[in-house]
Amino acid sequence: MTTIDYDVVVAGAGPVGLFLGCELALGGASVLVIERLTEVDETIKAGAINIPSAVALYRRGLLPELAAVWEAARQRVFAFRQAGENRGGPEAKLPPKFAGHFAGIMMDPDLFDGSDPAWAEVGPAGDTGLGVPQAALERILARHAEGLGVQVRRGVELTGFDADADGVAVHTAEGTIRAGWLVGCDGGRSTVRKLAGFDFPGTDPEITGYQAVVELTGAERLRQGWNTTDTGTYVHGPFPGRILTVEFDGPPADRSAPITAQELQASLRRVTEVPEVAVTEVHSATRFTDNARQATEYRKGRVLIAGDAAHVHSPFGGQGLNLGLGDAMNLGWKLAAVVRGTAPESLLDSYTAERHPIGAWVLDWTRAQIAVMRPDRHARALRRVVTDLALTTTGTTYLVSKIAGIWQRYDLPGDHPLTGASAPDLVLADGSRLGDQLRSGRALLLDLADDPELRARAEGYGDRLQIRTLACPDRPDLRALFVRPDGFVAWAADTEGTDTKGLPEALERWLGTPTTGDA
Known part of the structure; x- marks a missing residue:
């Protein structure tokens, strides 16, 4: 490829694609996010974020x-x-x-x-x-992306691509976009995943589920919250008109067919055993199953996948959106570093290595719930x-x-208990918190003991690494932390019994080779 329009094209402008675009931009990559839908999808979907997602966004x-x-x-x-x-x-x-x-x-x-x-x-x-709610989060991330200068083109659908060792030609109805890399964040039926040939093994569905916001009559006998009956499970609430049903009679014949009020009403009556309940209007509705599959790898050459494109499962426990946000936080800074040439392509191998085990856990967590339901x-x-x-x-x-x-947490090299964990949000001597130090998206070396030798070992990384010398009165046991751009601890030292000789190795592993000094 002789011309590159963007370093990275992200297919899909849901929360995962938008968050990934933001992380790439923070890392210095030029990025374009394309989305076939012209507006934010208001269909009722995920309604919660977990602690890792909240911390990442914080x-x-x-x-x-x-x-x-x-x-x-x-x-x-x-x-x-x-x-x-x-x-x-x-x-x-x-x-x-x-x-x-x-x-x-x-x-x-x-x-x-x-x-x-x-x-x-x-x-x-x-x-x-x-x-x-997912739609609200998507709007928040869209504003964040705009503030970072991320280009988002709606109404543009990926129809195909050609990839080679030098880049990817992304084909759309509006023309071809040339990029160094392509990331599919285009959902469970991902076009990117299918065309790239990712293996996607797993377990077949056995349920049909509906989630909807509707107008109801005759609902006085519906119990609020989650309820099990002889025929399945239903949910009423936690806000007016929201219903969910689960039936164990196999997957739907056509998941993409329009969902009618009559279809929702029939399922609601079967599961609740309340014959007088009626659905008079549908505001938002979706079908789901317990199809549980995960790509065996998240990268093929210059094509990567994240979010539902990499793993699908039932929505029970609200893990899907959070799993995808974690993928984006993990991948964004790594791919940006490769694009900038400050880290080798081998850094991307850690993306699958770190995120695949968490995805596998989520799939089993949802399968276990199906067994109990x-x-x-x-x-x-x-x-x-x-x-x-x-x-x-x-x-x-x-x-x-x-x-x-x-x-x-991630299985990272090192013996310190904090290594591989999300960094504790330490309250520092100047009144700031560790989380405040990570807004730039750059890695952080936090020198808690004002140690010139420690800082000398970290020379040569320029804008790849911010170095802060701040005490933490509440944690006198900690001497220093090296925190990756995604907020995970890659190296740590205590005030007693730990030297700093392992720091240069950790820095080079995650940030690449220093350009000056003797780091």
């Missing part, structure tokens, strides 16, 4: 907008619960910051034990809550056992921690 300065959306969502849920209380339901309360469900078994926030230090180290993002007698017996376990402090804490993603 580190890019988006926490205030997230908090505003979350508070509005809480008030909407509260109003719905009040309406139920007026019909003789339980006393209405504002929804908790951390809760969730496993296979429709609701977690009691009063049983949650948050004494694990990992919760305290999350920082302000832990107070944001989880209720952020089935209406047969064996599954219902198992469900009673799981429910008993969930209604203990230990069980609730385990499930909430898994749902929230507080456990996620």
Whole structure:
């Protein structure tokens, strides 16, 4: 390819594609995001973000907008619960910051034990809550992308591409775009994944699910929240008109066919066993299944995939959107470094290595929920056992921690307990927090002990590495942290018993070869 229009073309302007575009731009890459839809998709989809997603967005300065959306969502849920209380339901309360469900078994926030230090180290993002609808998040990220100068072209659909060792020619109805790299963030039926020939093994679907926002009549006997019946599972709420049904009679004959009020009504009546409930108008509706598949690798030459293009599964537990945002945060800075020539292409090998295990866990987490939701007698017996376990402090804490993603870390070289973990949001001596230091999208060496020798070992990285000398009064045990652009600790040292000789190796592993000095 003799001409490159953009360093990277991202196919898909959902939250994952937009966030990836932002991360690439922060890393210094020229990026174009193309999207076949002309407007933000308002179809009801994911409604929550987990702790890793909230922390990632916080580190890019988006926490205030997230908090505003979350508070509005809480008030909407509260109003719905009040309406139920007026019909003789339980006393209405504002929804908790951390809760969730496993296979429709609701977690009691009063049983949650948050004494694990990992919760305290999350920082302000832990107070944001989880209720952020996907469409609202997409609008937040679109504004963020615009502020970073990311070009987003809507109404442009990828129809094909040709890739070679030097770049990718991306074909659209409007013409061909030449790029160094192509990333498919184009959903579970990804055109990029299919045309590139990624292997996509997994398990076949056995359910048909619907999620919708509708107008209802005759709904007085519908119970709020998650409910199991002899024929399946249904959800009413947590805001007016929102319904969800799950039936275990196989996948739909045609997932792409228009969803009618009659189809939703029939499913709702079968599962709820409330014959008088009627759907009079459909505002938003989608079908889903428990098809669970994952690409065996996330890169083929100059073509990569992220989000649902790399992994699909049922929506239970709200993991899909979060998994994709994590992909974007992990890939963006690495691909930008390769584009700029400051890191070798081999850095991209760590993308699959780090993200694939988390994706595999999510697929099994959703499969386990399907097993517990089935209406047969064996599954219902198992469900009673799981429910008993969930209604203990230990069980609730385990499930909430898994749902929230507080456990996620990468297997990185190094012996320090923080290596591979998301960096603790330390409160520094100048009043700032560690998260505030990461807004630029650059790696951070945090010298907590004012150590000239340490800083000398990190010379030669220019704008690839920001070096801050700031104490942390609350963590006198820590001497230094090297934090990658995605906020994960790549190297750490304590004030006692740790030297700094391993720092140059860690810096070169993640940032490439220094250009000056003796780092």
